Amino acid sequence: MKPQRIERIIQVIEILSDGQFHSGEDLGVILNVSRTAISQYIKDVQALGIDVFRVTGKGYKFASEVKLLDLDKVSGYLEQQDEDIQNIYLERVIGSTNDFIKHAISDDIKSGMAVFSEAQTEGRGRRGKRWVSPFGSNLYMSMYWRLDDGMGAAMGLSLALGTVIAELLSELGVYDVEVKWPNDVIVNGKKIAGILIELEGQALGVAHAIIGIGINIQMPSWLANQIDQPWTDLSSVLNAKFDRNHIAALLLKNCRKALREYEANGLEPFVTRWQKFDRLAHKxxxxxxxxxxxxxxxxxxxxxxxxxxxxxxxxxxxxxxxxxxxxxx
The missing domain is CATH 2.30.30.100 (SH3 type barrels.)
Structure with missing residues (x-):
């Protein structure tokens, strides 16, 4: 999809995110395009996973509230925790957050660089499986980490990060959080989060870890038939709504802390913590x-x-x- 088209779609989303009805005519005036073009942009918005009502005489309105991620708010939460706010990016629509990090790898890239996106059009999990990534519903984050000891140093990385995600969900009030070796986080037998780690570089020299994390916050129920496994989300589990900006900041801070610990001591400090959540223990x-x-x-x-x-x-x-x-x- 061309950048200009994506920009128009984002403009429509930002306008409709106020929760009010907007006519096709008014949207056309704001964007300086025809009503026919607006109709197509609405279809594009729906293709990103947002349910849109259309009422004759009133116009278009989101079926449910959409609160956008705000990088300033994420940074504000991080600053309260004395966490570095440099090298954090936010994309509204992206192919894949992991690919964003891959393309950013250079001699100047720093460990801890991260990107969030509202939607992924080519999100993926392990073994190339599709990761359904609707707009404005969940968290999709990728982070870069340098591995000076080569690719072998990443062997237990997904387990350490799975532990961190399980602990974060527990802190948010979720009971019955479990981890399933090697990279799934489960609640009540259903997947709520996943991790995809991709490596570039040398087996024995410097390697680059691209760490992708997806957490279901409020998955639209009408997308259920696109997901090929049992799933749940944070809002359903706790019957509450959440500030995704706050959770994004907590996730980033906790992952960076875990990666620093992993870099210094390997997986060993995480083993006991991981086993507290082990879904398969003694089974x-x-x-x-x-x-x-x-x-x-x-x-x-x-x-x-x-x-x-x-x-x-x-x-x-x-x-x-x-x-x-x-x-x-």
Missing amino acids: PVRIIMGDRELHGIAEGIDGSGALLVKRDGKLERFHAGEVSLRYGA
């Missing part, structure tokens, strides 16, 4: 390795991030990227 699991399927009992993780599975009385280790994990015998 039967199936390990899928190509055409092979192994059965055992999950027994947590080790300091490298490997999944420990007891089989025939012995502990075996399995690493993410090598296997797929299923719950149940």
